[in-house]
Amino acid sequence: MSQESYSEGDxxxxxxxxxxxxxxxxxxxxxxxxxxxxxxxKVGLQFPEGLKRRGPRVADDLREILPEDVTVCISGQPCxxxxxxxxxxxxRTDVFVHFGHSPMKESDKIIYVPLFSNVEVLxxxxxxxxxxxxxxxxxxxxxxxxMNRFEEMREHLEDAGYTVHTRKGDxxxxxxxxxxxxxxxxxxxxxxxILYVGGGKFHxxxxxxxxxxxxxxxxxxxNNVLTVADTEKFMKQxxxxxxxxxxxxxxxxxxxxKIGQGRWDQAEEIVDNNDNAYxxxxxxxxxxxxxxxxxxAFVNTGCPRITTDDGPQFHKPMLTPQEYRIAIGEExxxxxEFDTFHGTW
Amino acid sequence: MSQESYSEGDxxxxxxxxxxxxxxxxxxxxxxxxxxxxxxxKVGLQFPEGLKRRGPRVADDLREILPEDVTVCISGQPCxxxxxxxxxxxxRTDVFVHFGHSPMKESDKIIYVPLFSNVEVLxxxxxxxxxxxxxxxxxxxxxxxxMNRFEEMREHLEDAGYTVHTRKGDxxxxxxxxxxxxxxxxxxxxxxxILYVGGGKFHxxxxxxxxxxxxxxxxxxxNNVLTVADTEKFMKQxxxxxxxxxxxxxxxxxxxxKIGQGRWDQAEEIVDNNDNAYxxxxxxxxxxxxxxxxxxAFVNTGCPRITTDDGPQFHKPMLTPQEYRIAIGEExxxxxEFDTFHGTW
Numbered sequence: 135m136s137q138e139s140y141s142e143g144d145x146x147x148x149x150x151x152x153x154x155x156x157x158x159x160x161x162x163x164x165x166x167x168x169x170x171x172x173x174x175x176k177v178g179l180q181f182p183e184g185l186k187r188r189g190p191r192v193a194d195d196l197r198e199i200l201p202e203d204v205t206v207c208i209s210g211q212p213c214x215x216x217x218x219x220x221x222x223x224x225x226r227t228d229v230f231v232h233f234g235h236s237p238m239k240e241s242d243k244i245i246y247v248p249l250f251s252n253v254e255v256l257x258x259x260x261x262x263x264x265x266x267x268x269x270x271x272x273x274x275x276x277x278x279x280x281m282n283r284f285e286e287m288r289e290h291l292e293d294a295g296y297t298v299h300t301r302k303g304d305x306x307x308x309x310x311x312x313x314x315x316x317x318x319x320x321x322x323x324x325x326x327x328i329l330y331v332g333g334g335k336f337h338x339x340x341x342x343x344x345x346x347x348x349x350x351x352x353x354x355x356x357n358n359v360l361t362v363a364d365t366e367k368f369m370k371q372x373x374x375x376x377x378x379x380x381x382x383x384x385x386x387x388x389x390x391x392k393i394g395q396g397r398w399d400q401a402e403e404i405v406d407n408n409d410n411a412y413x414x415x416x417x418x419x420x421x422x423x424x425x426x427x428x429x430x431a432f433v434n435t436g437c438p439r440i441t442t443d444d445g446p447q448f449h450k451p452m453l454t455p456q457e458y459r460i461a462i463g464e465e466x467x468x469x470x471e472f473d474t475f476h477g478t479w
Numbered sequence: 480m481s482q483e484s485y486s487e488g489d490x491x492x493x494x495x496x497x498x499x500x501x502x503x504x505x506x507x508x509x510x511x512x513x514x515x516x517x518x519x520x521k522v523g524l525q526f527p528e529g530l531k532r533r534g535p536r537v538a539d540d541l542r543e544i545l546p547e548d549v550t551v552c553i554s555g556q557p558c559x560x561x562x563x564x565x566x567x568x569x570x571r572t573d574v575f576v577h578f579g580h581s582p583m584k585e586s587d588k589i590i591y592v593p594l595f596s597n598v599e600v601l602x603x604x605x606x607x608x609x610x611x612x613x614x615x616x617x618x619x620x621x622x623x624x625x626m627n628r629f630e631e632m633r634e635h636l637e638d639a640g641y642t643v644h645t646r647k648g649d650x651x652x653x654x655x656x657x658x659x660x661x662x663x664x665x666x667x668x669x670x671x672x673i674l675y676v677g678g679g680k681f682h683x684x685x686x687x688x689x690x691x692x693x694x695x696x697x698x699x700x701x702n703n704v705l706t707v708a709d710t711e712k713f714m715k716q717x718x719x720x721x722x723x724x725x726x727x728x729x730x731x732x733x734x735x736x737k738i739g740q741g742r743w744d745q746a747e748e749i750v751d752n753n754d755n756a757y758x759x760x761x762x763x764x765x766x767x768x769x770x771x772x773x774x775x776a777f778v779n780t781g782c783p784r785i786t787t788d789d790g791p792q793f794h795k796p797m798l799t800p801q802e803y804r805i806a807i808g809e810e811x812x813x814x815x816e817f818d819t820f821h822g823t824w
Contacts, residue, residue, distance in 0.1 A: 178760075186771035190729065190757045197754075205747065210733065210761030210768055222736045223760050384535065388555065391567045402550065409542075412535045415523075415568050416555030418763075423555055426531035 158185075158249045160192050165231055166199055168245055174228030180209040180220045182234040185249070192233075212418060214437070215314065216246070217394025217475075236278040236308035238394050239478040250282040251356070255331050258353035259290050261360045262329055266351040273299045273328035273348070275313045275321050275341065280332055280355075284311050287331055299323035304476055313337050315439045316475035318344040329353060330363075338363045340439065343472035368442055372470060375451040379461040382430030382451070385411040390436025392417050394479050397435040400455045404433060408462070421448045433458040438473035503530075503594045505537050510576055511544055513590055519573030525554040525565045527579040530594070537578075557763060559782070560659065561591070562739025562820075581623040581653035583739050584823040595627040596701070600676050601635055603698035606705045607674055608639050611696045618644045618673035618693070620658045620666050620686065625677055625700075629656050632676055644668035649821055658682050660784045661820035663689040674698060675708075683708045685784065688817035713787055717815060720796040724806040727775030727796070730756040735781025737762050739824050742780040745800045749778060753807070766792045778803040783818035 169177060177196065181189050189208045196206055207227060209220040216235035224230040230244050237246045274288055288311075291298045300311045303319035311320050313330070318341045321328050327349040330338040333356035342350040342363035350363035379385075385408065389401040405411045411433075416423060419440050424432060431451040434441045438454055445452040451461075454473035459465045514522060522541065526534050534553045541551055552572060554565040561580035569575040575589050582591045619633055633656075636643045645656045648664035656665050658675070663686045666673050672694040675683040678701035687695040687708035695708035724730075730753065734746040750756045756778075761768060764785050769777060776796040779786045783799055790797040799818035804810045 183771060187773045190731075190773065193757055205750065205758065207734070207758045207760050208772075210759040210764075210772070212768065220760075222762070386535075389552070405550065412538055413550065413552045414555040415552050415565075417567070419555075423557065426528060427553075427555070428532045428535065 158188070158251075159247075160195070160233070160249070161245075161247045162192075162195055162199065164245060164247070165196060165229065168229045169200055169204060172228050174204060176205050176207060176227040176229075178207050178209060178220070178223040178227035178230040180211070180213055180223065180230070180232045182213045182215070185234050186213075214439075215316075215394070217316070217437070217479075218392050219244070219394070221393050234278075236281070236312065238306060238308075248278050248281070251279040251333075253280075253355045255280055255283045255287055255353075255355045256290055258331060258355040258358070258360065259287055259329070262331075262351050262353040263291075263294050263296075265360055266349075266362060267296070267327060267329065268349075269327070270295070270297055271299060271325035271327070272296045273321055273323045273325040275300075275311050275318070275328060275330050277332040277337055278308070278312060281309045281312060283331075284309070291329070297325075299325045306476055306478060313341060314475075315340050316437060316473075318474065319476070321345055321348075327351060331355060333357065335361075335363070336439070336443075339365060339368065340442075340472065343368060343442065344474060371446055372442065372457065373467070375445055375453060376457045376461050376467065376470070379431040379451040379453055379457070382461065383410050384429045384431075385458065386414050386424065386427050386429035386432040387411050388419055388424075388432060388434045388436055389413060389415045390417065390419060390434070391415055392436065395436040395475070396479065397455070397475075401433075401435040404435075404455070404458060425449055431458075431461070438475060441473065503533075503596075504592075505540070505578070505594070506590075506592045507537075507540060507544065509590060509592070510541060510574065513574045514545055514549060517573050519549060521550050521552060521572040521574075523552050523554060523565070523568040523572035523575040525556070525558055525568065525575070525577045527558045527560070530579050531558075559784075560661075560739070562659075562661070562782070562824075563737050564589070564739070566738050579623075581626070581657065583651060583653075593623050593626070596624040596678075598625075598700045600625060600628045600632055600698075600700045603676060603700040603703070603705065604632055604635050604674070607676075607696050607698040608636070608641075610705055611694075611707060612641070612672060612674065613694075614672070615640070615642055616644060616670035616672070617641045618666055618668045618670040620645075620656050620663075620673060620675050622677040622682055623653070623657060626654045626657060628676075629654070636674070642670075644670045651821055651823055658686055659820075660685050661782060661818075663819065664821070666690055666693075672696060676700060678702065680706075680708070681784070681788075684710060684713065685787075685817065688713060688787065689819060716791055717787065717802065718812070720790055720798060721802045721806050721812065721815070724776040724796040724798055724802070727806065728755050729774045729776075730803065731759050731769065731772050731774035731777040731795075732756050733764055733769075733777060733779045733781055734758060734760045735762065735764060735779070736760055737781065740781040740820070741824065742800070742820075746778075746780040749780075749800070749803060766794060770794050776803075776806070783820060786818065 193206045209223045211220045216238035233247045234249045288298050301320045302310045306317045329351050331353045338352045342365045352361045387404045405413045433453045441454050538551045554568050556565045561583035578592045579594050633643050646665045647655045651662045674696050676698045683697045687710045697706045732749045750758045778798045
């Protein structure tokens with residue numbers, strides 16, 4: 135998969151497409167057990183973007199150990215999270231396996247295979263201790279891939295003398311200390327610095343936007359990089375978009391139809407109160423699809439990361455619901471906050 | 480909408496995105512009647528790509544005459560035919576209106592608004608008579624937009640001395656003489672020349688590929704152009720793709736999940752008989768989505784026009800089901816035919 139043209143915050147570049155090869159545990163036994171239990175004819179497999187290229191090999195391995203009359207289907211739909219289940223494939227298969235994310239909501243129908251990383255995390259934590267962490271209190275967060283090492287990291291920090299603050303967050307999150315691109319409730323803790331351990335900058339940039347008063351130290355054990363999150367570029371883009379949208383008359387209000395990305399109430403409220411707002415429903419929110427609509431600005435009630443990270447690629451300003459309220463004068467500019475997503479579906 | 484980068488056969492460029500403005504009849508009264516009858520709260524509107532920019536104005540007009548508590552939603556999903564209903568929006572609205580295509584299958588839930596053109600067609604027919612039509616027998620076909628003028632065209636040709644051959648085609652088609660991008664059963668008539676009257680080259684190019692032995696005269700009353708269909712470029716591309724795929728080991732077999740584009744039996748048959756074939760399910764079949772899959776070639780059981788028209792944009796050869804059989808040696812190269820789509824859903 136070519137990564138050259140991806141921007142820093144590109145949703146496809148979430149640390150799961152790795153520079154070095156590593157082994158994942160696809161938990162094929164669990165899948166085979168489910169197929170036997172349900173006497174399944176069809177198995178559906180869904181991988182996030184960075185792991186799609188592994189799909190055919192996983193299908194090969196599965197077909198070797200499954201009864202011959204079982205059909206294995208791979209989802210070709212884009213997938214950026216557990217909010218983004220291929221519901222078409224799920225409904226039409228007896229066993230549906232979602233790889234690479236922890237459950238956003240449990241269901242008998244879905245097998246979630248988290249794909250825990252086997253990368254060593256402690257060297258990165260040590261480097262963070264040596265070079266960036268200050269004081270005594272530190273928050274600790276990570277992504278689903280490294281949750282298997284969470285207690286190890288916590289103990290390591292405690293052994294080094296830190297008071298480690300962690301939190302379960304809300305029901306969109308499965309694990310204590312887990313972050314999603316759209317939800318950092320696990321970082322609502324009493325510490326001025328947060329250590330994020332994980333691949334890529336996608337998650338920690340959201341974390342830093344949601345918590346602009348905290349120092350976010352990024353310890354990336356996958357690429358062996360230590361940095362401090364810098365949101366300046368993104369924040370400038372947000373203010374620029376809001377400013378541009380202040381002159382807008384016609385607003386396209388996007389309701390995202392992905393199972394875990396719908397905020398109907400927010401979309402409906404805007405349209406009900408603005409005769410120049412138009413409700414547009416879609417699954418993938420892309421610049422191409424919106425170019426057909428002659429609007430002055432858009433409000434995205436779906437995935438906040440499309441707004442903040444891909445925003446500049448759209449032909450017209452793309453706002454979060456709060457940014458819309460600022461643009462039409464209902465809230466002051468300095469109230470601007472990162473748009474987070476709560477609840478499941 | 481920018482059209483500059485579209486290729487000749489681009490699915491978005493089907494003659495519905497017009498160079499001159501014209502009035503369509505959106506049949507708002509029918510929609511209002513349906514809302515009243517069903518006591519509807521939500522109305523969904525779906526437009527094909529070339530007409531999407533009109534969506535907000537139609538929504539405006541509707542909102543003015545509908546009760547205030549009715550919510551109007553516009554589909555932001557790509558749409559290339561009546562095969563391509565936004566089933567998500569359809570299921571979640573009380574009245575669902577599909578503009579720009581004739582019914583592929585009637586349903587109480589769906590209001591199809593064909594958007595008949597008010598462009599004069601006879602001057603184009605006259606020009607075809609003067610410059611390109613030969614002999615006595617001529618087939619006559621057109622698209623949904625010009626069906627309201629079909630009898631007028633037929634009579635005009637008969638008055639000019641022609642024996643006009645027309646046919647209803649199969650159940651994918653609504654009208655006698657109608658063609659779709661994927662179905663030319665209405666042109667299976669006893670004449671060596673066919674007059675296609677309509678905008679764009681998308682439909683007549685498919686017609687000429689499906690009927691390589693017939694002369695296809697294109698009378699475009701929208702852009703006032705008269706040409707004869709030339710499929711050479713497309714046919715060369717087809718042969719080149721098949722040749723390249725002859726060396727392929729791993730085949731990605733696409734099952735399209737769009738309501739009217741699924742050919743499950745064909746997809747399953749290929750996968751059942753080839754251990755190196757992988758079933759991939761998706762709605763929009765785009766180069767971006769397939770780039771993640773490390774295959775040597777793809778077989779598209781969905782919309783044939785994606786294969787023939789957009790084929791060269793994919794990173795690996797994209798084949799029709801028959802082209803796949805040719806590539807693996809099950810059929811001879813000279814058996815190659817245009818892939819057509821029959822039945823509804």
